[in-house]
Amino acid sequence: MVVRNVDTDESDSEGIQGCCDTPSIPYRDRFSGESAVGTSDGLHVTLNLTTPLLNGSLGHVDGEQAAYFNGTTEYTYLSGGTEPVFSSNTSQFSFEFRTSSSNGVIWWESDWYGAEASDFLIIHLRKGRVYAAVNLGKDKLKSVTTNLSVVKGKWHRVVVERHEHRTTVIVDEKVTTIISSPEASRLDTNGLVYIGK
Numbered sequence: 524m525v526v527r528n529v530d531t532d533e534s535d536s537e538g539i540q541g542c543c544d545t546p547s548i549p550y551r552d553r554f555s556g557e558s559a560v561g562t563s564d565g566l567h568v569t570l571n572l573t574t575p576l577l578n579g580s581l582g583h584v585d586g587e588q589a590a591y592f593n594g595t596t597e598y599t600y601l602s603g604g605t606e607p608v609f610s611s612n613t614s615q616f617s618f619e620f621r622t623s624s625s626n627g628v629i630w631w632e633s634d635w636y637g638a639e640a641s642d643f644l645i646i647h648l649r650k651g652r653v654y655a656a657v658n659l660g661k662d663k664l665k666s667v668t669t670n671l672s673v674v675k676g677k678w679h680r681v682v683v684e685r686h687e688h689r690t691t692v693i694v695d696e697k698v699t700t701i702i703s704s705p706e707a708s709r710l711d712t713n714g715l716v717y718i719g720k
Contacts, residue, residue, distance in 0.1 A: 612708050614644060614685040621678050625651040629681075632712045642711045646681060646692070648673065653681060655692040655699070659707035669697040685710070 633643035642660045656666040671694050673679050682693040687708035690701040
C-alpha cells in the first residue's frame with residue numbers, strides 16, 4: 524500500500540507511503556520521541572515528513588523526498604501531540620493511497636494499552652474495501668464501510684472528519700457516517716498515529 528498527501532490537524536506530516544500485509548496492533552513500548560520506528564513483519568513504509576524521524580534514510584520516491592524504512596521489519600508512528608495523553612473532541616485528516624493488497628491497517632490512533640475499553644480510531648482495508656471504526660470508550664466495536672471497492676494500483680482519496688460522537692468518512696467522494704454513543708465525545712489517545720501493516 525502506498526499512502527501520500529496526508530493532511531491532519533494533529534500532525535506535521537505532508538505525505539506517507541507504505542505497504543501493508545495484515546492488521547496488527549503495536550505495543551506502547553515500541554516507540555519513543557515524537558516520531559519513531561519499531562519492528563513488525565511484512566511492512567514497508569516510506570514517509571515524507573516535515574518532522575525528523577528517529578530511523579531511516581532520505582531519498583526520493585516518484586520525485587518526492589522521502590525517508591525509507593526496511594521493507595520487512597519496521598513500521599512508523601507520527602506524533603499527534605506533545606503530551607503522553609492526547610484527548611480531543613474533533614479529528615480531521617485526509618490522505619491518498621494505492622494498494623496491491625486487499626487487507627491492511629492504514630491509520631490507527633489509540634492509547635495502545637490493548638484494553639478492550641480503550642478509545643481508538645482506525646482506517647483499514649478488508650477484502651478490498653475501506654473500513655473505519657471509532658470507539659470513544661462507550662461503544663462496542665463496529666466497523667463500517669463505504670462499500671466502495673478499491674482498485675489495486677489506482678490512487679484513492681480518504682477524508683476523515685470527527686466532531687464529538689459523529690465521524691464522517693469519505694472515500695473517493697462516497698460518504699459514510701459513524702454515530703458513537705451520545706455520552707462519548709472525546710478520543711483519548713497517547714498522541715501518536717500508527718501507519719501501516
